[in-house]
Amino acid sequence: MPNKNLEEAKEKLKKHIIDESELSAADIASHLKILKTHDEDEYAKYLEKLDAHTLGEAAMEMPEHMLRDVIENIPNDKIAEAIDELESDDATDLIQTIEEIDEEKAKELFSSLEIDSQKEISKLINYEDNEAGAYMQTELFSARLDESLGSAIARFRIMKQENKIENVFSLFVVDNEGVLKHTIALEDLITYDFNLNLNQIVVEDEERFKPHFAIDSDDIKVVADIIMDYDLSAIAVTNRAGILLGRITTDDIHDFLKESATEQIYNLAGVNDEAEEEGLVKTGRARAAWLFVNLITAILGVIVIGFFEKSIESLVALAVLMPIVASMGGNAGNQTLAVTVRRLALGEIGIDDFWTVLKKEIIMAIFNSLIFAIFLGVLVGLWFDMPMLGVVIAVAMVANIIMAAFLGTFIPLTLKRIGLDPAVGSTVFLTTATDIIGFFVFLGLATWILL
Structure with a gap:
């Protein structure tokens, strides 16, 4: 078939x-x-x-x-x-x-x-990968101040016929030294007399034709923000002296944002984005690396449980309930981690905002953990007819969720501070930490209070 x-x-x-x-x-x-x-x-x-x-x-x-x-x-x-x-x-x-x-x-x-x-x-x-110059194209539609609009349009027509330029949204006007002075949208150009020179056109409303531009060494994230904030179709790129070098269009920014988002999602999961496009062997090998790391960290959790083997034998309910504490901590931590990584990627927060971000996340964690801890504590106390077991799991849940909020903030910001991608492996380390802390606090309290 x-x-x-x-x-x-x-x-x-x-x-x-x-x-x-x-x-x-x-x-x-x-x-x-x-x-x-x-x-x-x-x-x-x-x-x-x-x-x-x-x-x-x-x-x-x-x-x-x-x-x-x-x-x-x-x-x-x-x-x-x-x-x-x-x-x-x-x-x-x-x-x-x-x-x-x-x-x-x-x-x-x-x-x-x-x-x-x-x-x-x-x-x-x-140019460095994160610099605006690395994303610019040198093909652009530009003209000098003393050039007539008709002459500029004639040149543009030839450029289009010879496929020397695509996706033109505006004319960049420069002086005799090549310094960017103005930007005129194509839709505005066709409304003027073609016999006028460009200086006569822009002098009518210089503020209107004031150019948005990026310096070639600017961080591409900053450039992306400018393009989105001002809803630009393209932005001029200059050197520090103001000389026009090229332009960055929305499709370039779209590609950058798409690549960044894909990379962040894959990194959070410990997956190599390039390897995913390869054959089964290379894809499997790339994933196996992080699965091996996860296996090692999971063994650490098992070791912690092993410390309380006798406690679990004495009270089987502990084995039934301990996954709840670890799971709630892991989920709470992943929520914090996802929000923190996203805000770092978008430039909404930086390393200096650590305490502000941490304070917000801790307050939120305390509020949520108390609600679920009270609910679960009452439920466990009635289910197993052991009120103190309900108290133990409630306290363990509060401690683990608060710690998860701390780690969900601390891990990505620390990775950022030392120059690493804040998303790389964060989920694996966070999940391991919340599992170990959850098991240790819950089983430790149970051993101390109940046995």
Whole structure:
């Protein structure tokens, strides 16, 4: 029986190649992934049939293992042509990704690029991953103050016809030294007389055309906040002297936020986001590393329980009830952890806010823990006809939930302070800590008070 998804993928790719039907780069990559899964031969054939422009766009959407297929099976000149046709920021990203897979291949491809592409990539590749310059594209629509609007529009028309620029939202106006002075939205440009020069246009309302901009060394998180706060379609990027270098568009910010969110979620679970796109062996190996850590930490919890083996033998109810204390602590801690990591990622809090954040979480933990502790204490006291057992589990729950709130704040902020991703492994360490504390407090109190 034919695979419906496979046949659909073949048909759509065939139409795209033969009839030049419109398919997004993400769709092409997705269809190729289906072919690779079900029919390696067909996958290789369609990969070779893609034109250079489509290949470049699709390569940006491919996981690393598929990109490896591209660089191993597609001629260098075609890959180089594909990279040349990409916007400067995408071309830089693609070269860097290829370099991670095969450094020698990346060098070969780079030397095959057009001189202009080499210059732009060399410029962008020097920025740190978190800097605005690493996300900017150098292709932009700009004009000098003394240039006429008609002349600027004519240049823009040629740029579009030659596919030298995409997704233009505004005109960046610079002085003779290249310093950014104004930003004019395209929708505003068409309302003016094309015979006017740009200086005559902006002088009418300089405040209206005052540019929003980022410095190339700014943190990309700050730039993302500016774009979202002012609902910008694009933002100019300058150096510290104010000279216009490039622009960052909303799709760049969207990609950054998507990657950041994915990384945070995977890190919280102890999963490698890149490995998840690989085959079963690599995916399993990546997950196994953190599962091994979790196994070791789980053994620590068992060791703590072992200290109270005789107590559990004397009062079997302890074995029945102790998972409740650990579970409530773990859930409360994960709530705090998720909120703290998210606020750190969005820049809403920093290391200096530790005591403010901790105070809020502790107060909330005390309030919630008292409510559930009273409820559970009464329920356990009636269930086992042992009022003091109800008191013990209530006190243990309050202690564990408060400690969970502390750790859910302390762990990510401490990781941030020492320069590590606050999400990496936080869940594993937090769950282990709440389990150990919950078991120790509950069984310790029970041993002291009841036995």
